[in-house]
Amino acid sequence: MGLFDEQLTEVKRFLSEARRAGGVREFRAFSTPAWPAESSLVLEEDTAIELGNPQTVSLSLLLWTGGHAVEDGLISLVGPDVGESGELSLPFAQVLMVRGSFEDEYESYQALRDAVYDTRLSGFMVRTRPSKHSLWCRVAREALEQGFSLRYLGAAFVKRLKEVPSASGVEVLFVTSSLDDVERLSGAAAEARRIIEAMMKMYEEKSFDCETCEYRDVCDGVMELKKIREKLAGEKAV
Amino acid sequence: MRDMILAVCGKGGVGKTTVTAVAARELCRLKSTKALVVDADPGGGLEMALSIKPNKTLNDVRKELIEEVKEGKRDERDLAVSLDYLLAEALTEVGNLAFLSIGRPEDEGCYCKVNVLLKDAIAGLAGRFDVTVIDAEAGIEQVNRRVMGEVDYVLLVSDTSTKGIRVGETIKQVADRMVKGEGAGLLINRVLDERAVDLIKASTFLEVIGWIPEDDTIRRFDEEDKSFFDLPDCPAVVSIRNAFEKVGLV
Incomplete structure (x- = not known):
């Protein structure tokens, strides 16, 4: 059992349904050339397309597991790529799924999260x-002219996340198809957020009074959180 | 990437906002230069001069961050990336130029962590633009706060009054201690008679880098609430442009 088993199942179900509807394109990170890494400032007048603009909907989800549900190097795209849409703005969901051996969930979370924050590509500005759990990105016109696509972003995430010592496989899903499709993942995102918050509270506050804790319902539903609680409470008692 | 951060300082009512607005106009014409213009005057006069309506102010961003700190669910790294997002939302873009308004600060208690983050973030934001121009609050208070420590050049604006020049001198003395850059110069505004400039030069230790003639076009744009982006090349605009060329801003 892992912290995010239910959310991973929900994401995989979403992907399966999209596949059945013929709406998924797949790329392999390991056969994708690297896009130049650089932190970019992309002003509106230089922007070809925006993803997850605050006026629309966006979602960012980072899930990790010790199980085998993650297909290493797979990048799935549901919806148009950045160079294919005639729109100036698209809704956006970014789901990063990491497989590995995560003995200390808190440290793993911080290492994975920092790897995500540190993934920066030339001509692509991410906020x-x-x-x-929201995300706002801009793709520069110049980057698009040079062939930038979400495949490069996915490959950069795979490469960077796999540099985290406890990670052994990374799968990426991007959704740009519609507001409804992005919203379909919002339940999983909200639950994942609560799980992370509950875990952070345990590690940072070292308070284990379940009677008064706002996350009691989360821990009741996630066995792995109970294990973390027992481990930390045991350490505190020593 | 950063070439220059310039702060426009001086006594209240001497024309700092006019000078900054003309800087914005000039920078907007240099298409290849990414420029950040910061309205650090809580009065918000610059946004009126440029007819810009900011989405949110830096103070709104500060309030949102304080809420997140109160919730206690974010560590410093999360707060820093949140700030990055919120700052981007607070930028109002006009072509190659981005505008950030500080807003009117309210007493929210002590949130040092947020204030330190903000200071660093503004400096970081400025570092991603070619040039940054700050329309500072009147007087000396702001010279040693927020982004001011990173300023390369302090442009002191004064009218021909002795009081205006003295305030400029005081700001220069404070800036010598508090500001990273060593550059500073005086731009004299609303000059009716060129002989006044010679008198000022003889009476101050400040380096006079230029003077702006009294100009009805500026007054008319101000009274008619027209955007300074649309100012013609009137004598005042030409004088301000010359001063900016002299300090290397444009």
Whole structure:
């Protein structure tokens, strides 16, 4: 059992349904050339397309597991790529799934999260709002002319996340098809956020009074959180 | 990437906002230069001069971050990336130029972590633009706060009054201690008679880098609430442009 088993199942179900509907394109990270890494400032007038603009909907999800549900190097895209849409703005979901051996969930979370924050590509500006699980990206016109696509972004995430010592496989899903499709993943995103918050509270506050804890319902539903609690409470008692 | 951060400082009512607005106009014409213009005057006069309506102010961003700190669910790294997002939302873009308004600060208690993050983030944001121009609050208070420590050049604006020049001198003395860059110069505004400039030069230790003639076009744009982006090349605009060329801003 892992922290995010239910959310991973939900994402995989979403992907299966999209596949059955013929709406998924797949790329392999390991056969994708690297896009130049660089932190970019992309102003509106230089922007070809925006993903997850605050006026639309966006979602960012980072899940990790010790199980085998993650297909290493797979990048799935549901919806148009950045160079294919005639629109100036698209809704956006980014789901990063990491397989590995995560003995210390808190340290693993921080290492994986930092790897995500540190993934920056030339001509692609990304803004993240962790508290809202939202994401706002801009693709520069120049980058698009040079052939930038979400495949390069996915491959960069795979490469960077696999540099985290405990990670052994990374799978990426991007959704740009519609507001409804992005919203379909919002339940999993909200649950994942609560799980992470509950875990952070345990590690940072070292308070284990379940009677007064706002996350009691989360821990009741996620066996792995109970294990973390027992481990930390045991350490505190020593 | 950063070439210059310039702060426009001086006594209240001497024309700092006019000078900054003309800087914005000039920078907007240099298409290849990415410029950040910061309205650090809580009065918000610059946004009126440029007819810009900011989406949110830096103070709105600060309030949102304080809420997140109160919730206690974010560590410093999360807060820093949240700030990056919120700052991007607070930027109002006009072509190659981005505008950031500080807004009117309210007493929210002590949130040092947020204030330190903000200071670093503004410096970081400025570092991603070719040039940054700050329309500072009147007087000396702001010179040693927020982004001011990173300023390369302090442009002191004064009218021909002795009081205006003295305030400029005081700001220069404070800036010598508090500001990273060593550059500073005086731009004299609303000059009716060129002989006044010679008198000022003889009475101050400040380097006079230029003077702006009294100009009805500026007054008319101000009174008619027209955007300074649309100012013609009137004598005042030409003088301000010359001063900016002299300090290397444009």
